[in-house]
Amino acid sequence: MPRQNSQPTPADEAATTGPQLLESRSVAGILVHFIAIPTGVVGAGLVYLLARNEFTKRNARNALDWHLTVLGLTVVSFGLLVSYTEGTGQGVADIAAFSPPVSTGIGLLVPLLLAGWGGALVLTVGLGLIAMGKATFGSAWRYPFSPSLVERYGGFVAVDNTWPLSIGAYVVSLPVVFSAVFLGSDEAAVFVVSTAGLLVVLAVLTPLTIAGMYLHGDRDRPQNAAWQPPVVAYIGVPGVVGLLGYAGSRAFTDSLYPFGDGLYVFLTALWVSAIVYLARWWTTATE
Structure with a gap:
């Protein structure tokens, strides 16, 4: 009689692991990894916070570790560049505060950091695509040169119960930024600061506010909680108002940038929605 082989064949293993692989993977x-290439920490961080699937969370954590590393390099590189410019009398203050040896040392270090930062941007694209390819085959690939920041320090930044603070940051920041943008002077420094503030509102605080309303008001809210907010309305109404603002700008004004007008209307409507959300949450929580 022919000897029976009890060991699984490669075909059997492929048939077994194939469906399991499809079940373990997720589109997110x-x-x-692709989303995080243009959006950086914000995109990877939001996916990480919103993820429930373990595969998604592992991949988002790896992407977030890399982009946090790149963000740190960015802050150090440009922070040192600004310090060098100001300290050598080439900036706004026009006062040379650094001694010649310090100026020379920083002057040699800044180009190296900027070169490393540029290389990190190139690697971000390449490594992101590699990680996406690895994830397609079911692997949560760690980016090289990036420490495990989220795993190591994530426990110290618990956001589950602090989403109202994130929403409140948007409520406080938007009037300040709008005042600087629309009422500020034409000086170069004011323009740079107001533009940077507007970018922070658009790229960071607005996504965090929307995610915060969803997580705090819907996904993580107990079914027996005293207040069950209509999160779709809190998030959706500002979007509709923004579209109406865009349409109205195109139809009834000679604005050169109707999209920008609609965006400002959306941000304002979201600001009102955030105030109402926080007020309802606060009054209900204290009842």
């Missing part, structure tokens, strides 16, 4: 876990 694959695409998070």
